[in-house]
Amino acid sequence: MIRRLARRLARRLAARAPRVPHAPPSGRAPPSRRDDWSPPAGASQAAPAPEAAPEPETEPDIELAAAEVARRVAEAPDQVTLLDIREPHELRQGLVEGALVVPMNDVPGLLHRLPSDRTLAIYCAAGMRSFGVAHYLREHGFDDAWSVPEGAGGLAAAGLEWVQPTRLPLLTPGSRASLPGGGDALVQGARDIDGHVEVALLPLDPEQPATVGWWPAADLP
Numbered sequence: 001m002i003r004r005l006a007r008r009l010a011r012r013l014a015a016r017a018p019r020v021p022h023a024p025p026s027g028r029a030p031p032s033r034r035d036d037w038s039p040p041a042g043a044s045q046a047a048p049a050p051e052a053a054p055e056p057e058t059e060p061d062i063e064l065a066a067a068e069v070a071r072r073v074a075e076a077p078d079q080v081t082l083l084d085i086r087e088p089h090e091l092r093q094g095l096v097e098g099a100l101v102v103p104m105n106d107v108p109g110l111l112h113r114l115p116s117d118r119t120l121a122i123y124c125a126a127g128m129r130s131f132g133v134a135h136y137l138r139e140h141g142f143d144d145a146w147s148v149p150e151g152a153g154g155l156a157a158a159g160l161e162w163v164q165p166t167r168l169p170l171l172t173p174g175s176r177a178s179l180p181g182g183g184d185a186l187v188q189g190a191r192d193i194d195g196h197v198e199v200a201l202l203p204l205d206p207e208q209p210a211t212v213g214w215w216p217a218a219d220l221p
Contacts, residue, residue, distance in 0.1 A: 062134045064146035066154035069121045073160060081115050082160075083122045085133055086152070088174035090125060095152065097161035100202070100212070101173040101188050104129050107136070110186075113202060113210045116142055123148040123155060165189060171199055171217070178221040179203060188212050 072080050082099040084091070085107065095101065102110055104124070114120065120142055122130040127149040137145035148155060156162045165173055171190040177199065179185050185201035197217040203209070 062131065062138060062145070062147055063127075063149045064119075064121060066148050066150040066158040069146075069148055069155065070158035070160050072119060072121075078118070080119045080121060082155070083114070083120050083133075084152070084173070085122060085124050085129060086174070088172040091165060091173045094156075094162050094164045095173060095189075096123075096155050097163045099123075101186060102202075103174045104133055106186070107133055110204065111137075111140060112206050113204065114142065115210075118144065120145040121148055122146065123152050125153075126151045127154075163189070171197070177201055180215055180219045180221065183208065190217065 069080070069082070073082075077098075082096050084095050084099040084101045085104040086095075087103050091101065100114075102113070107114075114137070120134075120137065122134050122137070122145060124130045124133075127147060130147040130151070131149070134145045134147040150157070165171065171177075171187055173187050173189050175187045177185050177187050179201060183203060183205045185203050188200035188202055190197055190199045191214075198214045199217050199220065200212050200214050202212050
């Protein structure tokens with residue numbers, strides 16, 4: 001049941017297929033009664049063959065346990081990016097230190113901001129949304145994208161550092177902000193250094209580097 005919901009979620013993220021054009025008109029008016037219908041000249045009146053039963057759908061292997069994610073982060077932190085796809089209000093309870101924050105519905109429009117040269121460990125609250133997003137990313141060339149089935153709590157229990165966002169709700173990770181020089185960004189986090197708040201922002205403009213930078217909160221528009 002959960003897997004079917006996750007696949008439905010992945011299909012919702014994907015672009016809709018183009019509509020198939022209608023067949024050209026036959027030149028005959030449609031019958032007004034069922035008894036008036038007759039097949040076109042030359043058409044076979046044999047009963048159609050029964051449709052073959054669909055083959056069972058194979059579940060993709062796209063889950064990576066929280067303990068394994070924690071092990072990879074400890075051994076090669078530069079080769080793993082944690083992707084938090086929860087909504088901003090969910091992050092008020094905290095998030096994994098260093099995670100990239102992109103709410104689920106923003107993922108299709110921000111593929112150019114996601115690293116494709118390393119492991120992407122995607123997590124949500126309970127592993128269902130992350131399964132759908134991992135499946136979607138695999139279909140779009142991210143061959144090393146994985147869903148963490150235990151969710152955010154499982155990563156914290158596995159030993160990854162858990163941090164609380166600063167200055168809520170104005171600087172909640174996952175919310176939108178404007179860069180000092182112009183352009184939009186996604187808030188990734190904030191920190192207070194001797195009373196001066198700095199904000200981590202991921203620029204959304206593809207002309208800017210796809211890296212998180214820190215800006216003084218006082219400089220933000």
